[in-house]
Amino acid sequence: MAELRTALVLGASILALSASAASAAPASSLVPLPASQEIIDQASPVAIAEGARIETPAGDADARAAADYLRDLTERTRGLGLRVASAGASPAVVFRRDPTVAGGPEAYDLRVEKGRVTISAAGGAGLFYGAVTTWQLMTPDAAKGPVSIPAQRIHDAPRFSWRGLMIDSARHYQSPAEIEHMIDWMALHKLNVLHWHLTDDQGWRLEIKKYPRLTEVGGWRVPAGAAAQADIDPATGKPRLYGGIYTQDQVRRIVAYAAARHVMIVPEIEMPGHALSAILAYPQLGSDGPAPAAIQSDAGVFPYLYNVDDKTFGFLGDVLTEVMDLFPGPFIHVGGDEAVKDQWKANPAIQARIKALGLKDEDALQSWFTHRMDDFIVAHGRRLIGWDEILEGGPLPASATVMSWHGVDGAVTAAKAGHDAVVSPAPVLYFDNTQARRPDEPPGRGYLVTLKDVYGFDPAPAGLSDDQRAHILGLQANLWTEHIRTDDRLTAMAFPRAAAVAEAGWSPQGRRDWLGFAARMPVQFERYHALGLPADPAALEVAVDQSPGDAVGQASVRLSTQLGLGQIRYTTDGSAPSPSSPAYASPLTVVLPSTLKAAAFADGAQVSPTAESKLDALSVLRRTSQQLQSCSGKLVLNLEDDGPPRGPRARFMVDVINPCWIYPEVDLGAISKLTVSVGQVPFNFQLGADRAKIPLHAPATANGELEVRLDRCDAPPIAVLPLPPARPGVELSTLSADLPKLSGRHALCLSFTAKSLDPMSVIDWVQLVPAASASAKAGS
Missing domain, CATH: 3.20.20.80 (Glycosidases)
Structure with a gap:
């Protein structure tokens, strides 16, 4: 789904990373991490190939269900067709009941040795979770076909029920x-x-x-x-x-x-x-x-x-x-x-x-x-x-x-x-x-x-x-x-x-470690993609935050990832980043216009999708409502427009108890104009006594105004942008106003006047226009 950037993170780009990401995968790619996991370096791995047999005890419905689940997952992700049978020669995976397995009905033991994977458990849930772990061992990357599982012993049971x-x-x-x-x-x-x-x-x-x-x-x-x-x-x-x-x-x-x-x-x-x-x-x-x-x-x-x-x-x-x-x-x-x-x-x-x-x-x-x-x-x-x-x-x-x-x-x-x-x-x-x-x-x-x-x-x-x-x-x-x-x-x-x-x-709490968990996430996302699970990719991505640089024609760019995995590397010439690209260490100064591409690398392997941002004189001065600050942060919601009834809708970050936005650190000496995209959302909030506390500023015109203030939200407005009449079928309107000639860095406070709370006017994005751009446009 494009709106969640899934095509970027969970589509072709992440599949292109599969081979390299596998080489950078941690010793364990299991999520959640088992209670204990011992890799047996001196023993041979177990190979799982097309047609390999899964053995279950005769008449054990729980074991059969777990085996069928493993077979289905394996076919959907690795494209391997496994066979489930109660008897036969040389099974690759064996399910067995063992009342001595400690840890309760969800516990299991898993052995990868002697040419097979053996899952032992006292309860049906343990057999099932052993199957899930075996599937994860078979999917350390997004590759298809046969897989080799390192020899190991796992004992696993949950910390909480x-x-x-x-x-x-x-x-x-x-x-x-x-x-x-x-x-x-x-x-x-x-x-x-x-x-x-x-x-x-x-x-x-x-x-x-x-x-x-x-x-x-x-x-x-x-x-x-x-x-x-x-x-x-x-x-x-x-x-x-x-x-x-x-x-x-x-x-x-x-x-x-x-x-x-x-x-x-x-x-x-x-x-x-x-x-x-x-x-x-x-x-x-x-x-x-x-x-x-x-x-x-x-x-x-x-x-x-x-x-x-x-x-x-x-x-x-x-x-x-x-x-x-x-x-x-x-x-x-x-x-x-x-x-x-x-x-x-x-x-x-x-x-x-x-x-x-x-x-x-x-x-x-x-x-x-x-x-x-x-x-x-x-x-x-x-x-x-x-x-x-x-x-x-x-x-x-x-x-x-x-x-x-x-x-x-x-x-x-x-x-x-x-x-x-x-x-x-x-x-x-x-x-x-x-x-x-x-x-x-x-x-x-x-x-x-x-x-x-x-x-x-x-x-x-x-x-x-x-x-x-x-x-x-x-x-x-x-x-x-x-x-x-x-x-x-x-x-x-x-x-x-x-x-x-x-x-x-x-x-176990003692085995939990954020960096280890983060290192397992790229592989987990590959599993999500293989199964069609539309996970939000924000944790994997490189975030690109841009703002004006110290000199005209420059941008200051900050790069970050939520996972903090590996080293971010970047290019500004339009080429794809590689392990030899410059490493990001502190905010970058980039000459405008430029196309910046960035990705995270660990041990020479790319562990994030490539982020791409086009930087120019306008983009560094544009902020969506999600990037603006709330004036008071009382009840901030990321709301969706009420229309159109079908199809994509705009989204607005707004404090519904104090609808007021701040654009911080604006060099007003370099800015001549303000353009704002605004919308309206229904005020459908049951707030009790808090509703009476929401400020309503009387409008001077029939449809109200967007008021822009300097530094303080109770200061006199430096710009007033009248709102247009509501037009059926039009969800957003664009307003523009010249700003007075001022110097220094200031915060801009933006809020609306209105006769009533419903509907509530909201900001979609704010675009500041540099003086040079405005002059050039006027001259043309």
Whole structure:
């Protein structure tokens, strides 16, 4: 997908690197790194060729499934056709049951010696993970055909039992095929828990047969913005609906698909908050009368909570009964987060219920609510799990598990009280945060969470005793999808960062090392490409940041990579970089115009794709909204335009609580003009009291203006650019203005005037025009 630069990183260019990258690969290319791996230098490697046989014990269904999985992966990546049989001569790979393999049901031993690969495990999951490791040993590069595996011994078992990803299907629907794809990608990283977020304010995706209106109403909505309102469905004559649901038959197939890959699915049914979609379907469930359907396309925290009468609990019990019939795993997630209590406070009947129950306040009522649902769940042989807000208002139910997203404090509190916990802290494990400051990064939250940031997170909180630490089940990364509307973007936001989650959850802490992990990433990306996994390539790429040089006609260029792998080498004459090209050590001074190409090299091999940037007098002065600074950084989002309904859309980095941008360090003595591309996005954010704090500056003209200020955002404007009237079908407008003659380096502060918040004007890019260019254009 071009928008994610996949063609660059995961296409022909990375395949061209395969042979050289293999020679630079680390001693182990396994992800996650196994608990122990011993290379046997004196023993002969094991060759795997076309037609090689995989042997499984007769009648062992788990072993047969693992062998079939290995065969399929090998054919898809190396193009080798292997045979699976229970008996025969000279097997190349042997699966065997061994109850003595230590480490639990996911552990395995792997021996590459005596002419074969032997995978031993006590449990089916161990056999499966041994197959995954064997496949990785067979794919140390992107080559096709026979492969030789060095002789070695591996013993492997996970550090934590919960190694998860959460997929939010409520905000944006993913196809069943995409859910299965994500399960496949998880299994290949030894991730074993899919937390499936199925209900929220914006959608109810799960078919509940007793309450069909949940999906009839909650499964579909009109997206926010004028473009969606104008996108008329000819079949209905109304704005086209967006959404989707999962039937119970589809869910059963997905659950079985996951189980075959040793992935447990944990369903989440939100309560008592995030309940708008259910209340829209059945208004009697709510605490404060009818809710407006139009706000279902908003993001943020809604005030709509379930009622606390017996009929509501009857409804929730009916729903969970059907949920538990679909999902056989031990955990049922009830949410519990962000339950704003305003409606409970204002409802006389609920206040009377609080008094009758002898509760202190609304937080205590939520605790009582959680206990009541826990009683129901436990009576059905399951365990309740909820976000860390379930700790508030009173002690937890005895068997309840906490998922800690406000840092790790909730997990620490739970573990000290004897409760199990999963660490899932924002922002580092919130994968809706951006991975790089690139204009073509997928939309999401504007906080930067790189692959290295994720790898640096340790799931074991400090300050716990050994007994308390045993309550930390593991970790989980979350894919919230308020701004992730396509399947490919979901995968790109997850990977490669989920590989870092996998290593944190599986590998012993003492074996984890960022540089070693980074060295294994180029090979891992080759595997991604071979399987069609559209991972975000930002971690591999060389980032090129350009700015004006000290003299006219020059640019200052900074080069960097997230991995920090090898040495960056570059050219400025248009030729491809090589191991003998100049090495980058400090910011470059480049004569304009030039074409700069750069790539990273390690041990003489290229370990990144080649980055190419054309540098000229205008490019060094152009900044996208992703490259500008936020004035206050309160709630920065990388938003997508609401139109066109189909096809590519512009993306804008904006602080929705303070929409204001800063272009720093501008040499105004060399600048004569400012050109800005602007757009509009719907203001569909539930911000509660924060909405009233958003500054609105009165416009002087009918459509408002873009105001440019010097150094301070409260200074008088030095330029005012009137906005044009809104034009249907036109998403972006270009504004230009001359700047006053000033000297010195200054920051430019840019903000809009407006009569209302909706729609919100936003900056796409800013182009400063040097005085020489403006004069030359005027003369022509």
